[in-house]
Amino acid sequence: MTLHTRENPFEPPAGGLSLYVHVPFCERKCNYCAFESAVPREGDVSLWLASLEKEIALWTARLGRISLNTCYIGGGTPSVLSGPVWMQLIGILERCFDFGSCAEVTVEANPNSLSAEHLLAWREWRVTRVSLGVQSFDDAELEMMGRLHSARQAYNAISASLASGLGVSLDLMFGLPAQTLQNWARTLKEAAAFRTGHISLYQLSLEPGTPWSNLDASLLSDGYAQYRFAQWYLEKKGYRQYEVANFAKPGQESRHNLNYWNEGEYLGIGPGASGYLKGWRYKNSGVLPDYAARVESGRFAVISGETLSPEDRAKEAAVLALRTVCGIDVGAYRSLYGDDALSRLETILSSMPQDFFELSDERIALSKKGMRLANLIWSEIV
Numbered sequence: 001m002t003l004h005t006r007e008n009p010f011e012p013p014a015g016g017l018s019l020y021v022h023v024p025f026c027e028r029k030c031n032y033c034a035f036e037s038a039v040p041r042e043g044d045v046s047l048w049l050a051s052l053e054k055e056i057a058l059w060t061a062r063l064g065r066i067s068l069n070t071c072y073i074g075g076g077t078p079s080v081l082s083g084p085v086w087m088q089l090i091g092i093l094e095r096c097f098d099f100g101s102c103a104e105v106t107v108e109a110n111p112n113s114l115s116a117e118h119l120l121a122w123r124e125w126r127v128t129r130v131s132l133g134v135q136s137f138d139d140a141e142l143e144m145m146g147r148l149h150s151a152r153q154a155y156n157a158i159s160a161s162l163a164s165g166l167g168v169s170l171d172l173m174f175g176l177p178a179q180t181l182q183n184w185a186r187t188l189k190e191a192a193a194f195r196t197g198h199i200s201l202y203q204l205s206l207e208p209g210t211p212w213s214n215l216d217a218s219l220l221s222d223g224y225a226q227y228r229f230a231q232w233y234l235e236k237k238g239y240r241q242y243e244v245a246n247f248a249k250p251g252q253e254s255r256h257n258l259n260y261w262n263e264g265e266y267l268g269i270g271p272g273a274s275g276y277l278k279g280w281r282y283k284n285s286g287v288l289p290d291y292a293a294r295v296e297s298g299r300f301a302v303i304s305g306e307t308l309s310p311e312d313r314a315k316e317a318a319v320l321a322l323r324t325v326c327g328i329d330v331g332a333y334r335s336l337y338g339d340d341a342l343s344r345l346e347t348i349l350s351s352m353p354q355d356f357f358e359l360s361d362e363r364i365a366l367s368k369k370g371m372r373l374a375n376l377i378w379s380e381i382v
Helices: 044-063 083-096 116-124 139-145 151-163 181-193 224-236 255-261 288-296 310-322 330-350 368-372 374-381
Strands: 017-023 066-075 097-109 129-135 167-174 198-203 240-243 246-248 266-269 274-277 280-284 302-307 357-359 363-366
Touching (some): 044 066, 044 288, 097 255, 129 151, 167 224, 181 224, 266 280, 310 330, 310 363, 310 374, 330 363, 330 374, 363 368
Parallel strands (some): 017 066, 129 167
Antiparallel strands (some): 198 246
16 A cells, blocks of 8 residues: 655656556447447547647646656557557657656557557557457357457457567456356356466446446346356466456566556546546546647646545555455554554454455455455445
């Protein structure tokens, strides 16, 4: 856990930050997707690039020249951007930020839009990992989700990414309508066979405003059996579960994501992006014209912000730490948030079955069973 001592979130950070860049474009919205993204209209991409550079200038004027430990370019679908647009984006990021010599840089991509041109540009820049939105290796499931790629395209995208020498992470989704444990097991088997360094698992949730928002929830499984099988199977294949939704080969964990869970600071730029600076959490406008108008007028694009109270920060720190296999360092938690916060937390956790946890005098972590029931545990803390 990280202790934030700066009183003003606009003061320059003592060390490097993490950066999240939101690409608000996609080829088509998937049935489950609630992220800020849309099919770009004429002029949208140019407007986004110009506005992004102006937003960065606003932050630089407040924070000074920013050094980066990690950078994550997500969306939306970053791989819908053409090669020339990528060169413009890379130019902006290189002009505006200082990348550490060991900076981790991740880019999201979809199998249907990933090209050799992308992989070449990313490899020649400083990208270290491609995060591929595979979701499933079952064509019927992919069609049902509204994905634009087939299983064959996913195989080809993974193979091309690995051949390029970049690290690869696979996103997979479970809890789909009518998804059987057998189908899920086949998808995990296909994923593990590629021996990529990282795999992320996401359970389907029905989000407001999505095509599936009114889907009959009774069609979905609770996901428990699928998640439990994934824990067993991926460990058998050499993947260590280091966070509730993430599994990695040793040494290939996502440093960018770990920064989130360790309460690290991060700057979010682009329409709909969120950031966290010294206990202040903010979100940008997710509407491109509004976002662009704000930064064009010299204003930040922030439409909502919240400074967490000491009590809320203690609760959030506990929830974030319990996402990870390392859990809560009791001594550090007491030092940062005080004896009362630790006592409140221990009282809450003591009311739950103890096989949810792996406990010692120094650390409180979730057991494998606790990971499977993490949402229940977190809801009791907050």
